[in-house]
Amino acid sequence: MGLKNWWRSITKRSRARTSRGEARRRAWGNWGHPEIERLEDRVTPTVAYQVPNGTLGNQAFGGPLGMDFDVNQPIVVTQLGVFDSGSDGLQSPITATLYQRTSPTTGTQVDQVPFAAGNPGTLVGGSRFLPLSSPVILPAGFQGSIVAEGYSALEPNGNATLPPYNVNKPWTTNDGGGLISFVGSRFSSTPNTFPSTVVNGGPADTFAAGTFQFFAVNTANTFVNDNWNLVQDNGDGVLSVGDRVQNTNDTINPGGITVTYGIDGFGTVTTSSVPGENLGTGSVAGAAKIHDAVAQTTSGGTVNVLEGTYTDAGGPITIDKSVTLLGAQHGVDARTGRPGAAESILNNSQGVYVSASNVTIDGFTVQNSTTRPSPATASTWAPAPAARRSSTMSSRTTSPASAWRTTAPPARPSFSTTCF
Ligand SMILES: [Ca+2]
Ligand SMILES: [Ca+2]
Ligand SMILES: [Ca+2]
16 A cells, blocks of 8 residues: 555544544543543552662661651552661561551551561562551551661661761652651650650651551542452462552453552452462452442442453342442443443342442443342342343343342332442
8 A cells, every 4th residue: 555545544543543542431431531640550569768779777776766657648558668788688577567646756556567587578679578467548647657676786777867878868758649748757765665756857767667568549439350460469479458450351441440459459360460470360358249349438439340240149249338330331321232342240140239328330231130139128129131221220121130129118228329
């Protein structure tokens, strides 16, 4: 083909791409604009207090060393870390403790991770990290302190008020794009306590000592998928709550959603792209079902159920909180048909059981619901066989079988329900 025709052909293809892209964006609706990077979508965690690899400590302080931070937007902390002088292993055990500051001189322990002597965890820069047994969500307004304790002459900490680091401090902070702010530092000579003495005059990160890894989190907007790709382990080498997962295997906006498993991402992991590791795929109890996502989503929030098939085995797909449940085809009228469209399919023999007020369900196919759901207090159970329901309840159709059910009085909720 000539140059002109080649150009025309490219132009045509790119127009076609644009229009498909626009259709996707429309179908994608309120789970964001793919062009804009959401802080929640970062694959790798932010390390709050960063020490370069090879940094040597300059102080042997055995007591607790704390650094204070304030949370500006909700974060999930997945790993705690401790400075390793020389990045050559810990010559003595060090403990990392996350505190909530309750006054200028007091704090309440939130979580703690002990680091044994040797080479525990993962070395990132000049710090070692281990996962929390359960990731901790810190809300906006939270005032925290990360405390490390156990440094010694053999395993010294860093102190920016002492030479040589009073002249040139090699360690830095990272607020993850303004998610947190760094406030100041503190210490104590009393072991195993919140360090109550505030450092006067030093930088906010006076010490090379404790640190942590975190992600932005938005529990008002959660995601469920049946084929997540694992993109970042939380450090324990297996699929677990706190890992990062991405919707790489979907056709709508593939790779556009990255979330923390069990925190704002739920469902099943089918692939892993974590280099050098063969992490288990599958799911983790408490993070596997649509109902698990509903349980973890802020009341009034949105559970985005990505394209795929969901069974929530063991009972009906239960929606027991006031949330909006959006399937892949939300906002698209099912009555006009969605041939070939990627659907979010609710496939459960007991159907969908809604027991809360102000639930909106939009953009789903419901199928194979053939059994009356339990508990048997249903005031309505419609064996409403509809492979695809329309955007209003009144226009649902009747084959094949599916179920819709509400609870009986006195617990009768007032529904504001749209399906599907
Ligand atoms: Ca060391
Ligand atoms: Ca893991
Ligand atoms: Ca999927």
